[in-house]
Amino acid sequence: xxxxxxxxxxxxxxxxxxxxxxxxxxxxxxxxxxxxxxxxxxxxxxxxxxxxxxxxxxxxxxxxxxxxxxxxxxxxxxxxxxxxxxxxxxxxxxxxxxxxxxxxxxxxxxxxxxxxxxxxxxxxxxxxxxxxxxxxxxxxxxxxxxxxxxxxxxxxxxxxxxxxxxxxxxxxxxxxxxxxxxxxxxxxxxxxxxxxxxx
Numbered sequence: 001x002x003x004x005x006x007x008x009x010x011x012x013x014x015x016x017x018x019x020x021x022x023x024x025x026x027x028x029x030x031x032x033x034x035x036x037x038x039x040x041x042x043x044x045x046x047x048x049x050x051x052x053x054x055x056x057x058x059x060x061x062x063x064x065x066x067x068x069x070x071x072x073x074x075x076x077x078x079x080x081x082x083x084x085x086x087x088x089x090x091x092x093x094x095x096x097x098x099x100x101x102x103x104x105x106x107x108x109x110x111x112x113x114x115x116x117x118x119x120x121x122x123x124x125x126x127x128x129x130x131x132x133x134x135x136x137x138x139x140x141x142x143x144x145x146x147x148x149x150x151x152x153x154x155x156x157x158x159x160x161x162x163x164x165x166x167x168x169x170x171x172x173x174x175x176x177x178x179x180x181x182x183x184x185x186x187x188x189x190x191x192x193x194x195x196x197x198x199x
Contacts, residue, residue, distance in 0.1 A: 037195075067094065109146070143178060145160075
């Protein structure tokens with residue numbers, strides 16, 4: 001009976017990634033042996049994304065989709081809604097359309113490599129963010145984990161953590177610091193949000 005209940009309570013997630021997939025891999029590793037949260041699928045808009053190989057290494061199925069499928073094809077939404085409970089954006093660069101937000105209300109979570117609302121919005125991702133932070137001589141930066149709404153980086157903030165920037169830090173140094181925060185906190189915060197929602 002306990003085993004049946006555990007299976008019924010399992011929450012399933014899809015990871016959306018566009019590039020190398022280091023955060024995606026970190027999430028897959030974190031939940032690999034979990035009996036509460038399972039990574040069911042990796043979805044990508046880039047057939048050459050390194051994230052695909054990372055997913056296959058964890059025996060996670062992969063779906064490659066087009067912009068048309070994301071924005072205009074309700075079959076994709078229905079497919080995901082039957083398969084997963086949450087969508088996690090881990091380096092996914094396209095804007096999530098309104099119909100996804102409605103189908104997964106407060107169940108799409110993104111991580112941004114800055115302390116929002118600073119350095120958010122279209123075009124602000126990856127090294128673009130770190131270069132801007134260094135150029136503007138910021139004293140600190142960090143990560144923001146937030147729910148996704150219909151605009152880039154404007155959804156409700158779930159969690160932030162900051163890190164000091166030194167005058168000698170290059171954008172690459174900042175990127176390294178941010179990656180460490182992402183790896184440490186993103187899976188834990190995903191887990192916390194999902195398990196709180198279960199209660």
